Amino acid sequence: xxxxxxxxxxxxxxxxxxxxxxxxxxxxxxxxxxxxxxxxxxxxxxxxxxxxxxxxxxxxxxxxxxxxxxxxxxxxxxxxxxxxxxxxxxxxxxxxxxxxxxxxxxxxxxxxxxxxxxxxxxxxxxxxxxxxxxxxxxxxxxxxxxxxxxxxxxxxxxxxxxxxxxxxxxxxxxxxxxxxxxxxxxxxxxxxxxxxxxxxxxxxxxxxxxxxxxxxx
Amino acid sequence: xxxxxxxxxxxxxxxxxxxxxxxxxxxxxxxxxxxxxxxxxxxxxxxxxxxxxxxxxxxxxxxxxxxxxxxxxxxxxxxxxxxxxxxxxxxxxxxxxxxxxxxxxxxxxxxxxxxxxxxxxxxxxxxxxxxxxxxxxxxxxxxxx
Numbered sequence: 001x002x003x004x005x006x007x008x009x010x011x012x013x014x015x016x017x018x019x020x021x022x023x024x025x026x027x028x029x030x031x032x033x034x035x036x037x038x039x040x041x042x043x044x045x046x047x048x049x050x051x052x053x054x055x056x057x058x059x060x061x062x063x064x065x066x067x068x069x070x071x072x073x074x075x076x077x078x079x080x081x082x083x084x085x086x087x088x089x090x091x092x093x094x095x096x097x098x099x100x101x102x103x104x105x106x107x108x109x110x111x112x113x114x115x116x117x118x119x120x121x122x123x124x125x126x127x128x129x130x131x132x133x134x135x136x137x138x139x140x141x142x143x144x145x146x147x148x149x150x151x152x153x154x155x156x157x158x159x160x161x162x163x164x165x166x167x168x169x170x171x172x173x174x175x176x177x178x179x180x181x182x183x184x185x186x187x188x189x190x191x192x193x194x195x196x197x198x199x200x201x202x203x204x205x206x207x208x209x210x211x212x213x214x215x216x217x
Numbered sequence: 218x219x220x221x222x223x224x225x226x227x228x229x230x231x232x233x234x235x236x237x238x239x240x241x242x243x244x245x246x247x248x249x250x251x252x253x254x255x256x257x258x259x260x261x262x263x264x265x266x267x268x269x270x271x272x273x274x275x276x277x278x279x280x281x282x283x284x285x286x287x288x289x290x291x292x293x294x295x296x297x298x299x300x301x302x303x304x305x306x307x308x309x310x311x312x313x314x315x316x317x318x319x320x321x322x323x324x325x326x327x328x329x330x331x332x333x334x335x336x337x338x339x340x341x342x343x344x345x346x347x348x349x350x351x352x353x354x355x356x357x358x359x360x361x362x
Contacts, residue, residue: 004271023271058273100273107268114265121258122283125251127221127302129242132284139266140276158269 001209002160004142006173006202007112010190011152015112017193018105021206026100027064028056034092045073047082049098057098065097119146119154145170153177165214172217176201220357221286221302223347225322227335228296230256234338238351259290259298279311289314297322307356321347 008017038052040063047063063071066085074082085091103111119133137144143163146156147170155173159166180198181187187195208216222237232252244251259278266278280289282305291299291314299314299322325343326332332340351357 005269026272060267060273103268111265111268114261118258118261118265121254122281122288125244125255125258126283126286127237127240127242128285131242131286134281134283136282137262137266138279138281139270139274140279141270141272141274144269158271 001165001214002163003166003169003206003209004158004160007108007154007156007158008173008177008193009112009115009154009156011154012190013113013116014190015109016191017198018108018112019199019202026056026061027097028061028099029065029095029097030055030057031093031095034089036086040086042074042083046101047071047074047086048101058100060100061098062101063096064099065095067095068097115146115154115156119148147171147174149174163214169209169214169217172205173202176205218307218356218358219304220307220351220354221304223302223317223351224252224255224298224300225338226252226256226259226298226300228298229335230260231335232256232337233297234343234347236344236347238357255300256298259300262290263292291315291318293318303356310356313354313356317347317350321350 003021004023005021006017006019007015010016038054038057039050041048041050049057049059049061051059053059063082065071066076066082069077071077071082076082076085086094115134123131123133133148134146137146138161141161142158143161143166144156144158145166146154147167148154155170155177157166157170157173176198177193180201181193181195184195184197187193205217219239221240222235224232225234227233230253232249235248235252244254246254262278262281267274270277277292278290280287285305286302287305287307287310289301289303289310291311297318299318301310301314303310321343325340325346326338327334329340329342332338332343338344
């Protein structure tokens with residue numbers, strides 16, 4: 001069973017819980033000589049690959065290290081600007097490390113609220129009456145399952161594209177939510193879920209699934 | 218199994234063609250408004266899928282499914298977008314969309330010098346060929362059967 005992430009979105013569209021289970025890390029390091037054979041873009045406080053995919057370094061990947069030194073945004077850890085280093089001929093050869101950008105919590109909140117109108121429009125544009133919103137969304141690398149409870153809370157999970165049985169898993173997460181988040185007197189509705197029991201039980205369930213498959217829960 | 222409707226968009230978001238076969242519910246807006254809404258949703262879906270994908274996507278968004286219908290999406294490298302709504306049990310719709318592109322769109326629109334590629338398709342030939350092609354396909358079988 002490959003579960004990548006779990007998200008819970010409140011009925012007003014805010015992200016109240018997210019958990020990354022086992023997101024694969026996409027990282028590549030390579031030695032470069034002057035001039036660079038890939039085109040980089042300096043945008044959005046990041047250095048990202050704009051054109052020229054090769055050796056696993058794909059368009060959209062961001063620069064994370066130069067000669068082993070981590071890069072934060074556009075700045076190297078010793079204070080130099082990454083752009084200046086990459087454009088000066090003297091600093092070559094350089095070992096550059098690129099990785100697929102990791103989502104920040106802010107971006108996750110943004111994505112959760114973006115899913116909300118998509119869900120609503122999907123039911124509005126339906127060719128058949130009395131249609132629900134998006135239940136399964138498939139990309140070529142993953143499948144997203146969404147389960148909406150009667151009270152409007154959406155529980156979503158990103159799983160492997162060939163994974164089956166995610167509906168059962170979502171129902172189980174809903175049970176955990178009802179048992180450990182809603183019954184917790186210190187939890188107020190619509191607020192982020194910070195309940196220890198919920199976390200530990202969810203982790204225990206995920207471990208169980210990793211060991212013996214989705215049928216065991 | 219049944220096909221509900223098809224939308225074809227160009228890369229700028231212009232609705233090139235729309236046709237429905239078994240549509241039981243209308244969205245309560247004009248065709249132009251609906252096309253804009255549909256294109257906006259696809260645009261957001263594409264960016265959503267690219268961001269949430271755990272590894273590097275190649276084709277990106279393929280389809281989504283609701284309780285009543287499935288929306289299949291095919292985008293060509295030139296930015297043409299084919300959207301087909303079917304019921305939830307249809308198989309191999311992606312290949313079917315590719316066939317529509319290859320055998321109907323390229324043959325009767327691209328190879329027709331009188332068809333302007335940035336404008337809605339007026340060609341009667343395209344219309345009849347597409348209608349016939351969809352109706353004889355395995356995806357299209359009315360619910361009563």
